[in-house]
Amino acid sequence: MTRADTAPGTVLITGGASGLGAATVDAVRKAGGTPLVLDRAEPAPGVEHRRIDLADTAAVGEAIDDLVAATTGRLDGVLTAAGSDACGRLEDVDRGPWEQVISVNLLGTAAVARAAIPHLRQTHGRIVTCASTLGLRALPDATAYCASKFGVVGFSRALAAELAGEVGVTTLVPGGMSTAFFDGRPDQYKPPADVRLNDPADVAQTVLFALSQPSGCEIRELVVCESTESSWP
Template identity: 70%
Template sequence: MTLGNVLITGGASGLGAATVKAVAHHGGTPLVIDRKNVDDDVAFECADLADTAAVEAAVRTLAELVDGRIDGVFTAAGIDSCGRLDDVPAKEWEQVIHVNLLGTVAVIRAALPYLKTTGGRIVTCASTLGIKAVSDATAYCASKFGVIGFSRALAAELAGEVGVTTLIPGGMYTPFFDGRTEQYKPPPDAKLNKPEDVAETVVFALSQPAGCEVREMVVCSSTESSWP
């Protein structure tokens, strides 16, 4: 099965950027939504995932570039705000939910008409902290537990129409941990996954033949501390 046109959020860095390269390498066409610019040879629209109207406009513009054909969606974009609940400002806490959960929903809702036409596939991006809760991560855990619940319900809702896979990745060598205090960074000896390797699993899920569903994938380092 060919990948076709794949909409990727957060495609300017980290796992999203690695997936952009993987999709192109496997013959697909990446379409990126991010707040940061990507390479000139990649179709790109700037949008904040917390802004539903901006997301809808970005999806529509990118779809028009490929004559309305979207074959896949991968929601890689995500943010975090570490700290105890009473220490994290409310707006920062809520922004994590807006981007990670509501932004995921907004992109998929906007892309659904195109995906139903192509019989396409969706890969949502949760986290091992969407199945295991830890202290000082209430916003992130809430958002990623939410992504998993949303994805499971969506898979049931779209059964036979659009494929839905939930990716549950562990820690990766990406800029995701940049800007944190040392307390919230992986230790220097932490063994993390390469985003390029995880991106290949996204391509795998997007490439399944019609009727074959990979519902959930946990992809983590063999020494990942947040799983099981």
Template identity: 65%
Template sequence: MSVERVAVTGGASGLGAAVVAAVRKAGGTAIALDRQQPTDSEAGWVEVDLSDPAAAETALASAENAIGPLTGVVTAAGIDACGRIEDVELADWVRVISVNLVGTAAIARAAVPRLERSHGRLVTVASTLGLRALSDATAYCASKFGVVGFSRALAVETAGRLGVTMLIPGGMQTAFFDGRPEQYKPGPDAVLNDPANVADAVVYALSQPRGVEIRELVVCPSVEPSWP
């Protein structure tokens, strides 16, 4: 199956931007769904804030108006709020759950009927911290553990109707860590993946023929401290 028309949440930066670029490199058309406009002037863009789950349906409709019926959707949007639970503002904690988990579910809900019609595939993005707990990361772990459970349940629910792949990436060289207190940034000796390499795995999943499932993909540096 070729990569054709793919919508990518969080597609303006980080892993999402790398997925947009990888889809285009593979000969497909990709459009970013993001609050920010992509720096790549040739990339399509739908402005959306996924902390509002009601925005998901409109965003995917706009994406289809721009590039045609979707054959793939990738949920790469994600945020974090580091700190002990009593030190993180409640609104910030809730926003992490809203974007990472509820936003993923809202996009998936809007994507299912579209991808069923096109025999397409949904790729959700979890994290190694969706499998391993870490102190001072309660919001992020809760959201990504939720994405793991959601993705597995959705794969069972939609089996035979559309493809569902869950990506579990380890640390990557992106702006995700920018703006954090120093104690929560990767150390100078941290080994992080190039998001372009992770994006290639996403394209591989999107390219599988109908009826072939890659249910889960773990892509991390060989010395990833969060795995297993």
């Protein structure tokens, strides 16, 4: 059983209720595929989903198996777009919020991959993990986010080697995007008013590109950023 060449098939998207996740839901739908969503919030109407906090890694496997069984019975691709942040100097950020970032961004990514692999082996599918340009370059007041995203890069590279020839793994490294991710932060941690950010719909197209490569061809890492992105290289 293999993925159809003309459509992305069934794609699981974490964080699919907003930002890059929601944009990828739209892209999968428009391409003729079936998006499935894991998120704490409700995704777009008509999208099969389970509401879950990815920090609860023990619940991830059951949610994925349940979604697949209740819909198409198969899984062709995964995007781990869910993410959180806790800005501030290390000694100023409480332990709970700091560790929540690690739990969602890194441990949640690993939990989703762990649960999805048996399904993806059957379809020779692919996982696209969502890192960040701050998984390649560190900034102050971002220890939790950088630790989690540097971790995603290392995890994804190791997983790609582990699953070579069985399940594809692409590390997506996006720069800043025009999403609600920056809402609610103190002004010092928001992008300046004149900064240019990518449209998440454009980045979603690169996700579909990674998921749609022919058998045996893998995009291992994909950096996508606005041309004036200051956090890369």
